[in-house]
Amino acid sequence: MMAKVNSKPLILNGRLVADEVLKNTASEIELLKSQGKRVPGLAVILVGDNPASCIYVKNKEIAAKKLGICSEIHYMQTNVSESEVINLINLLNLNKKIDGILVQLPLPVHINTEKIINSTDPNKDVDSLHPYNLGKLMRGEKTLTPCTPQGVIEILNHYSIDITGMSAVIIGRSTLVGKPLSMLLLGKNATVTIAHSKTNNLEELARSADLLISAIGKPKLITKNWIKPDAIVIDVGINRIFENGISKLVGDVDYDNVSSVCKAITPVPGGVGPVTIAMLMSNTLKAYKERDKVK
Ligand SMILES: NC(=O)c1ccc[n+]([C@@H]2O[C@H](COP(=O)([O-])OP(=O)(O)OC[C@H]3O[C@@H](n4cnc5c(N)ncnc54)[C@H](OP(=O)(O)O)[C@@H]3O)[C@@H](O)[C@H]2O)c1
Known part of the structure; x- marks a missing residue:
């Protein structure tokens, strides 16, 4: 680790770290494009209009667009039913162009968050909250983190x-x-x-x-x-x-x-x-590579 040169602490600059992760992710996506391959796809589901969640989702979309990730946001009304959200997730699970699915939390109280997380295909679970991925993490196995x-x-x-x-x-x-x-x-x-x-x-x-x-x-x-x-x-x-x-x-x-x-x-x-958002982009690419077995 770099030594501290004066009484001021070393500032761990997340923006620099994020830039590096995003740069690496972008260059891999550029390569896919130049090879005429499909680009990774990310679907974000936002239920309701929680102001913080709206900002987080917007920032994720901006980051995805910058990298050339094909992103789509699914806005759902606060009073949407749990089964409607699950139906959408089921469609996204089957959608070949979508590699990552993220449901922005928190969800309205009438929706069971666990049920929603558990209905996501673990291979597309880019937030890595599905019990299958958390179990693999617990066992020290390679997984989306x-x-x-x-x-x-x-x-x-x-x-x-x-x-x-x-x-x-x-x-x-x-x-x-x-x-x-x-x-x-x-x-x-x-x-x-x-x-x-x-x-x-x-x-x-x-x-x-x-x-x-x-x-x-x-x-x-x-x-x-x-x-x-x-x-x-x-x-x-x-x-x-x-x-x-x-x-x-x-x-x-x-x-x-x-x-x-x-x-x-x-x-x-x-x-x-900023690093959290960069990791979401990197996880989307990781999920893409696993699904399409692009090495
Ligand atoms: N930087 C990012 O990208 C990012 C991402 C996710 C979250 N966050 C932020 O990180 C924070 C935590 O998020 P989360 O989703 O983990 O929150 P959470 O689910 O509400 O968990 C908060 C945890 O803090 C503990 N806690 C609350 N008050 C405490 C106190 N006075 N002393 C000791 N422990 C206390 C709680 O203990 P109990 O379990 O006993 O209740 C709980 O375990 C939030 O500010 C959130 O906005 C940031």
Whole structure:
């Protein structure tokens, strides 16, 4: 890992990492095109009009278009029935031009999220939430890996941060982030602890971490008292707050405060978020290659 040259931490720039992933993905797609082959296809389903979800879906579409991925967004009304969503997924499962299917979460409460995830063809499950893919991840087998946890790994890899033997504490135990990330960190030989809202002495536990990852959803909860000097801090949280009448995005980590003690840190925005989108594009290409057996 690069040495810290002054008291400022190394800023783990997610936009740089994302650019690299997107560049590699784009050049593979260019090659497919030049060979006259079909390009990868991504279908995104958005149910309702949750403002954050609308922005995420738009950003995914922009990224896909830039890369030459054929993307389609299926907008469904908030009051759509569960079976209508499943019917659409069944059609997309059979659609030969679609390699990746992503259902933007959260879904309205009358729709059972598990049923929706389970109805997606695991080979097209580019968010990697299907039990089949999560099971393979658990077993350490090659599979599509969830975008945000894989994004964290890409950041560590990009900055050549070797976490072998490190004590890694993840705060947050969701199926989307915390649990799959724990498997990926284990695979990189860290000693992993997962904490959550019922963890005793959370601050003390966090302070024991060489690598602290927060995926909580509580703005600026983590301050420098939680940080072991020279720890690496990855902030997955994205929270919208109003400060002095201005709306802005912040992480779970109080960035300015924590920066004075840690060795490296991801900003919000510009940290894990952009890499998550890049991983979705990379997963779509991966799913394409697996389906068409293009090596
Ligand atoms: N950067 C990205 O691309 C990206 C992608 C996905 C999510 N996110 C962000 O990451 C955050 C987490 O997302 P998620 O989907 O994993 O959320 P989630 O399903 O709501 O899970 C939050 C986790 O945080 C724990 N938690 C909540 N309050 C806590 C507290 N005060 N102390 C300790 N643990 C606490 C919860 O514990 P319990 O299990 O005990 O309730 C839960 O395990 C959100 O801000 C989300 O917007 C970012």
